Amino acid sequence: MEKGQFEKDIARLKTSQLTLSSSSEKVRNDALYKIYEALERNKDYIYAENGKDLRSAEGKISPSVLHRLKFDDSKLSSVRNGILDIIKLPDPVGRILEKRELDSGFVLTRKSFPIGVIGMIFEARPDALVQIVSLCLKSGNAVILKGGKEATCSNRALFNVIAAALDETPLSSAFLMLIESHEDVASILKMDKYIDLIIPRGSNSFVRYVMDNTRIPVLGHADGICSIYVDKSANLDLAVSVIVDSKVQYPAACNAVETVLVNEEIRDSFLPLLKNALDKEGVRIHASEDVSAIIDCIPAMEDDFHREYLSLDIAIRCVKDVMEAVEHINTHGSHHTDAVIAEDEVVKDIFFSLVDSADVFSNCSTRFADGFRFGLGAEVGISTSKIHARGPVGLSGLMSYKWLLEGNGEIVRDYASGEKEFHHKDLI
Amino acid sequence: MEKGQFEKDIARLKTSQLTLSSSSEKVRNDALYKIYEALERNKDYIYAENGKDLRSAEGKISPSVLHRLKFDDSKLSSVRNGILDIIKLPDPVGRILEKRELDSGFVLTRKSFPIGVIGMIFEARPDALVQIVSLCLKSGNAVILKGGKEATCSNRALFNVIAAALDETPLSSAFLMLIESHEDVASILKMDKYIDLIIPRGSNSFVRYVMDNTRIPVLGHADGICSIYVDKSANLDLAVSVIVDSKVQYPAACNAVETVLVNEEIRDSFLPLLKNALDKEGVRIHASEDVSAIIDCIPAMEDDFHREYLSLDIAIRCVKDVMEAVEHINTHGSHHTDAVIAEDEVVKDIFFSLVDSADVFSNCSTRFADGFRFGLGAEVGISTSKIHARGPVGLSGLMSYKWLLEGNGEIVRDYASGEKEFHHKDLI
Numbered sequence: 001m002e003k004g005q006f007e008k009d010i011a012r013l014k015t016s017q018l019t020l021s022s023s024s025e026k027v028r029n030d031a032l033y034k035i036y037e038a039l040e041r042n043k044d045y046i047y048a049e050n051g052k053d054l055r056s057a058e059g060k061i062s063p064s065v066l067h068r069l070k071f072d073d074s075k076l077s078s079v080r081n082g083i084l085d086i087i088k089l090p091d092p093v094g095r096i097l098e099k100r101e102l103d104s105g106f107v108l109t110r111k112s113f114p115i116g117v118i119g120m121i122f123e124a125r126p127d128a129l130v131q132i133v134s135l136c137l138k139s140g141n142a143v144i145l146k147g148g149k150e151a152t153c154s155n156r157a158l159f160n161v162i163a164a165a166l167d168e169t170p171l172s173s174a175f176l177m178l179i180e181s182h183e184d185v186a187s188i189l190k191m192d193k194y195i196d197l198i199i200p201r202g203s204n205s206f207v208r209y210v211m212d213n214t215r216i217p218v219l220g221h222a223d224g225i226c227s228i229y230v231d232k233s234a235n236l237d238l239a240v241s242v243i244v245d246s247k248v249q250y251p252a253a254c255n256a257v258e259t260v261l262v263n264e265e266i267r268d269s270f271l272p273l274l275k276n277a278l279d280k281e282g283v284r285i286h287a288s289e290d291v292s293a294i295i296d297c298i299p300a301m302e303d304d305f306h307r308e309y310l311s312l313d314i315a316i317r318c319v320k321d322v323m324e325a326v327e328h329i330n331t332h333g334s335h336h337t338d339a340v341i342a343e344d345e346v347v348k349d350i351f352f353s354l355v356d357s358a359d360v361f362s363n364c365s366t367r368f369a370d371g372f373r374f375g376l377g378a379e380v381g382i383s384t385s386k387i388h389a390r391g392p393v394g395l396s397g398l399m400s401y402k403w404l405l406e407g408n409g410e411i412v413r414d415y416a417s418g419e420k421e422f423h424h425k426d427l428i
Numbered sequence: 429m430e431k432g433q434f435e436k437d438i439a440r441l442k443t444s445q446l447t448l449s450s451s452s453e454k455v456r457n458d459a460l461y462k463i464y465e466a467l468e469r470n471k472d473y474i475y476a477e478n479g480k481d482l483r484s485a486e487g488k489i490s491p492s493v494l495h496r497l498k499f500d501d502s503k504l505s506s507v508r509n510g511i512l513d514i515i516k517l518p519d520p521v522g523r524i525l526e527k528r529e530l531d532s533g534f535v536l537t538r539k540s541f542p543i544g545v546i547g548m549i550f551e552a553r554p555d556a557l558v559q560i561v562s563l564c565l566k567s568g569n570a571v572i573l574k575g576g577k578e579a580t581c582s583n584r585a586l587f588n589v590i591a592a593a594l595d596e597t598p599l600s601s602a603f604l605m606l607i608e609s610h611e612d613v614a615s616i617l618k619m620d621k622y623i624d625l626i627i628p629r630g631s632n633s634f635v636r637y638v639m640d641n642t643r644i645p646v647l648g649h650a651d652g653i654c655s656i657y658v659d660k661s662a663n664l665d666l667a668v669s670v671i672v673d674s675k676v677q678y679p680a681a682c683n684a685v686e687t688v689l690v691n692e693e694i695r696d697s698f699l700p701l702l703k704n705a706l707d708k709e710g711v712r713i714h715a716s717e718d719v720s721a722i723i724d725c726i727p728a729m730e731d732d733f734h735r736e737y738l739s740l741d742i743a744i745r746c747v748k749d750v751m752e753a754v755e756h757i758n759t760h761g762s763h764h765t766d767a768v769i770a771e772d773e774v775v776k777d778i779f780f781s782l783v784d785s786a787d788v789f790s791n792c793s794t795r796f797a798d799g800f801r802f803g804l805g806a807e808v809g810i811s812t813s814k815i816h817a818r819g820p821v822g823l824s825g826l827m828s829y830k831w832l833l834e835g836n837g838e839i840v841r842d843y844a845s846g847e848k849e850f851h852h853k854d855l856i
Contacts, residue, residue: 245839364835407792411673
């Protein structure tokens with residue numbers, strides 16, 4: 001595609017988005033239902049295209065990645081149920097967030113509106129494409145889709161089926177665009193005039209590349225270096241169980257624990273218990289000398305405390321108290337998810353108020369940091385930024401707002417001169 | 429100051445901020461009151477230092493800029509009253525925004541926390557320094573202050589007075605930093621590791637320079653190209669009065685109108701009325717041929733419809749209908765503040781839903797786009813971004829949040845295996 005044409009296509013998304021955002025909830029929900037039906041009707045075509053991807057990928061990617069790439073009856077049923085769930089969610093568009101009478105009959109309303117055009121870059125999981133389109137359609141956002149290259153045929157098939165279904169609705173498919181090449185990704189990162197938000201998922205290095213190469217706001221996280229601090233007031237069995245779950249339940253997740261900080265007063269009693277449990281799960285312990293004095297382990301380099309292993313490895317060190325744990329976490333962590341294991345309420349309070357992370361937990365697994373587990377209805381991504389949205393982000397992360405002011409000829413001069421006065425009465 | 433030291437000082441702000449953010453409302457309000465008292469006690473020193481700035485600036489800056497630079501009894505009284513108002517505002521820190529039981533006794537809370545370290549770059553107005561410090565202190569944010577260079581002595585004096593007052597409180601002044609040079613501004617723009625948000629005020633070119641040279645999120649707006657569309661259903665006298673106020677009441681403001689779009693069906697009746705009123709105020713009309721066929725005016729270049737005049741100049745063109753007005757505004761405007769003058773409710777609805785701007789008004793002056801007039805209690809800035817905060821931004825724009833999850837040993841494995849189930853019960 002010629003570059004000039006590509007930019008025009010992106011610009012056109014912005015126009016289509018305004019039509020989409022002013023459509024009624026019923027029109028958007030009906031369109032979601034059309035997609036729900038079309039996926040079932042066209043499943044053989046989708047499975048056949050997915051089969052091409054699977055055959056090309058075989059032997060080149062790990063079994064777990066291959067499993068994510070596969071789109072079968074169970075995945076179809078799950079994304080279709082996901083669409084029904086999204087239809088049921090309350091309409092996020094046009095919600096009245098504030099309403100205030102500035103003066104008699106002069107009313108200001110802050111109303112939710114979609115952000116606009118969103119660039120979504122996601123891993124080689126065909127079900128993600130369906131989920132992202134559904135969330136953007138529900139929330140009135142146009143979307144540029146770029147999936148993992150291993151899923152090229154599957155994504156193209158799903159996109160075609162969805163676009164054809166939408167073209168039979170009043171909305172049409174004009175608010176959707178599928179891009180496939182790295183050059184197109186590089187191009188959209190420059191289009192801050194037309195694109196309002198980029199949500200990149202995938203490897204840390206990729207997310208960092210996106211963050212470093214665009215002026216468009218980015219919602220996401222590069223690293224997930226999560227820590228657990230075990231206080232001297234901890235229930236030790238609970239601590240072991242939570243650490244094992246946080247590491248082992250899905251080690252490749254961004255919310256898996258990477259570092260354990262142990263209060264030095266309990267190291268003699270706690271470390272052997274922890275080692276015993278981690279050994280059973282095949283977890284390799286990298287630790288500093290204060291730990292290796294008590295249990296066998298791999299000597300840790302300083303670098304081990306800045307690492308996101310994403311594997312069955314864990315770094316352990318001792319700390320003097322909760323303050324030293326907080327300082328370690330704020331310095332070495334990635335402001336994602338950190339937990340304290342403690343019975344002492346004061347220690348928990350200090351940890352909650354001073355750890356500067358999106359998610360701060362006590363006495364439970366770090367793996368709970370997730371939009372579905374949090375009950376957000378759907379997860380758009382996890383953000384480590386403090387701006388706009390932090391932590392697991394639901395549908396509300398795709399929304400902005402406008403200030404609407406309805407007057408009857410009011411002019412500022414009358415208020416500046418003192419002839420009239422604001423009374424600022426909240427109406428909701 | 430050596431570069432390494434400067435970076436260490438900035439890093440230290442981050443640590444101080446965590447202490448500040450965990451302080452009680454009473455401690456922060458008491459500190460605000462100490463500043464309130466200290467300003468009165470040290471007014472002679474402040475006036476004397478301000479006098480130095482005034483003498484250096486005289487003849488070099490316009491009378492209106494000189495007026496803003498002056499810090500006298502009336503300005504002092506106004507900033508001190510501003511502090512009392514800020515003390516009275518509800519505490520923005522630690523507010524419970526969501527609370528949900530994920531499972532029995534397993535409670536998730538979304539709580540407001542300050543954003544962190546904020547870089548505030550503002551115009552040569554000494555009262556702005558006091559206001560910014562007060563807002564940041566109330567909201568628990570550390571702040572790096574950089575004021576306009578014409579106010580160097582005044583800012584230093586105010587900073588010294590405020591810092592000395594704070595050093596007598598438990599908070600100390602460690603969360604404040606004053607910088608003065610352009611080199612320091614360039615340095616802080618690179619410190620995305622320590623600084624969470626930049627709020628630049630000042631000339632368009634300066635704000636654009638900041639936006640183009642940092643990875644730190646920026647809250648602000650470069651241009652304020654505001655438009656008013658006069659529909660054929662408009663009350664013409666009301667339209668004239670609103671346009672005159674929007675242009676003349678303070679032409680240098682970002683929310684002053686720059687472009688008027690007139691429905692072509694009323695051009696014969698409306699344009700002479702408008703010209704007559706604008707002539708009386710000395711406003712120069714730049715217009716396209718469809719307008720100059722009716723009234724005398726300066727021929728407009730295409731560029732006139734992209735310009736923020738900030739002066740007694742206005743661009744006028746005719747449009748076919750509200751849709752053409754919307755398209756003009758979305759293409760040529762700056763997504764700041766735009767208004768429609770119409771009695772027809774359908775036209776107003778179309779304008780409200782399709783104009784992609786932070787503030788969309790009907791039948792009133794664009795000059796109402798302002799945090800105080802909106803009743804936000806205080807204004808931090810006006811944002812044309814759709815991310816985080818849009819339009820006039822109050823204290824809430826300085827806030828982020830954390831997700832706090834309090835457990836009793838819950839692990840994800842039990843929920844993944846189906847042994848336990850989330851019940852997601854909203855508690856507020």
